[in-house]
Amino acid sequence: MSKPVKREEAYIDSGDHECIDEKYCLTCVRKFFQEQSSYWTSDNLEIDKIIRESQKGEQYLHKTLEWISFEQFYDVRRIEEGAFGIVYSAYWRDGPLHIEQKDRFRIFYREGHIKVILKKLKKSQNISVEFINEASIHH
Numbered sequence: 583m584s585k586p587v588k589r590e591e592a593y594i595d596s597g598d599h600e601c602i603d604e605k606y607c608l609t610c611v612r613k614f615f616q617e618q619s620s621y622w623t624s625d626n627l628e629i630d631k632i633i634r635e636s637q638k639g640e641q642y643l644h645k646t647l648e649w650i651s652f653e654q655f656y657d658v659r660r661i662e663e664g665a666f667g668i669v670y671s672a673y674w675r676d677g678p679l680h681i682e683q684k685d686r687f688r689i690f691y692r693e694g695h696i697k698v699i700l701k702k703l704k705k706s707q708n709i710s711v712e713f714i715n716e717a718s719i720h721h
């Protein structure tokens with residue numbers, strides 16, 4: 583498939599605080615998610631709550647939950663079906679978040695067109711962190 587495409591998402595100004603780490607600053611990460619928070623909803627209050635709590639409390643960006651609309655995925659192919667649900671491979675158009683530093687700004691960007699695994703769970707009406715359909719980077 584095509585090479586990953588880098589796309590800038592947001593500039594976070596770190597001028598109002600001392601960044602904890604030159605590369606990775608939790609305060610900047612939380613500011614980013616705070617700024618983004620009015621731009622998405624899963625249309626399910628319980629799922630929104632789990633994701634927003636993750637975005638406020640998670641220590642690591644790669645572990646932080648995000649809502650990704652299904653239109654973000656293409657070339658979706660069914661791999662297998664088990665007792666828990668169905669597994670698909672797909673490409674994620676925008677891709678996962680990364681951070682880089684530029685002067686006093688943290689630039690949040692995505693690298694897209696990345697292959698991922700999607701799991702569709704059968705009992706997703708019982709919503710908890712474990713039951714959220716997850717997307718993981720395909721290695």
Ligand SMILES: [Zn+2]
Nearest residue numbers: 596601607610
């Ligand atoms: Zn910072």
